[in-house]
Amino acid sequence: MKRTERIAVITGILMSRPNDLIPLSFFASKFSTAKSTISEDLVTIKESIHLAGKGTLDTLPGSSGGVKFLPGIGEHEAMEFLNRLADKLSSPDRMLPGGFLYITDVLFDPSIVRPLGLIFARLFRERKVDAVVTVETKGIPLALMAADALGVPTVVIRHGNKVTEGSSVSINYVSGSSKRIQAMTLAKKALAPGLRVLVIDDYIKAGGTAKGIMSLMEEFEAEVVGLGILMEEAISASVRLVDNYCALLSLVQINQAEEKTVIQANHLWKN
């Protein structure tokens, strides 16, 4: 096999197994070649993936070492994507009665949530996340794609307290916008104690749900190392029940009488 073909095959295998440590011996035996040859190929692939802005290649030396593809997205590509998404969501036909915004289709579209997951991964990878936590239903695809990019499992908190998965922990919380008392539940076996968790959700207004998740995480002795939100509603900061979150988009205005919605992409990186 020629070097060009081998490089394409290795790139294909690495990218189809994100966050998976693959020993160099795997490739060496697959191509019946020396590990040193594979090492040279990996230098080329590493530079190319970096150049394409698709993430990084981590090489771990030693007998238990190998190579791992960490998926990523460039800052410029990320901001371009978020600006296009903000435009798409600003369309007047997305207004729902009561001043709500219809974004469900977007939240379940893999071609949109995959890049969003990469953006969350870029923002939070350095925090050494053990698991991504969300609450059903609409946050699940975002959380799953972020977890996939980070190489960790997703943990989904359920509404209500009818979880039939062995012993579980339930907490009551006040949904900030509706002021109703609700319950959320997580099975004990769903999250080992003492982990570093990233909380992901689709929307934040007053932050009651986010605060509820934080309380539930305390019950699991989890350390919440990040809180990533797709869209924040612009309200007075003093009313918000949580801070220290990172939202990708801001809903600045939704005016049904004037049929006008203003959504902006937040500046996620300095420059």
Place this chain on the structure above:
Amino acid sequence: MKRTERIAVITGILMSRPNDLIPLSFFASKFSTAKSTISEDLVTIKESIHLAGKGTLDTLPGSSGGVKFLPGIGEHEAMEFLNRLADKLSSPDRMLPGGFLYITDVLFDPSIVRPLGLIFARLFRERKVDAVVTVETKGIPLALMAADALGVPTVVIRHGNKVTEGSSVSINYVSGSSKRIQAMTLAKKALAPGLRVLVIDDYIKAGGTAKGIMSLMEEFEAEVVGLGILMEEAISASVRLVDNYCALLSLVQINQAEEKTVIQANHLWKN
């Protein structure tokens, strides 16, 4: 830039944008080279991706043409993966009171549902699917990953009938195992009429939920072109309310007294 580097960059871009038609001119201008050079590179990449068993590269000729990466998985790799998964799920500590099986962790683990999505895509790609439909909550990651591999959106049916997304269609169905009457709802705007849909769910016993989804799909004039299930429970076929589904795994036996669970991977391909 050397040819090896260019091939690695192009492979990286194609694989990070599955099902996305990219014009050859995009690459030609990116690398300041002739389209014919890019065409030659694509021949090498196509062979390599095929060789690695990671899918296919579709090349569409003409001025509106380009190249598209369709993610896939080899039959052998798929069956190996399913056999390992069956073993993992057969562990006695996964038994829940009442003879249920704990699989929630697996359903929300991206490193498991990503390959499962590829397997569903391999099984159903030829049916020309327009959308992947599931019902909340545990089927969502499977449906999302299948939809991502197929390049189509996901549509999530909600439990109950409190959907606040404009007009919606609700139907009542009898959950086959619990014999309770329940409701499921889909917003009108979530699914355009007349589409070809693939239904994905995590589990089938009597098939009441699946039958409910079929009825709801009729209301949307959708053609159900496939029904993919992660695990079927072995029951008398005459009791099952739906047929013509494809399950990846079979729960053959779950015996709490003997602490014994038997799960098998189904033979998905002839040979």
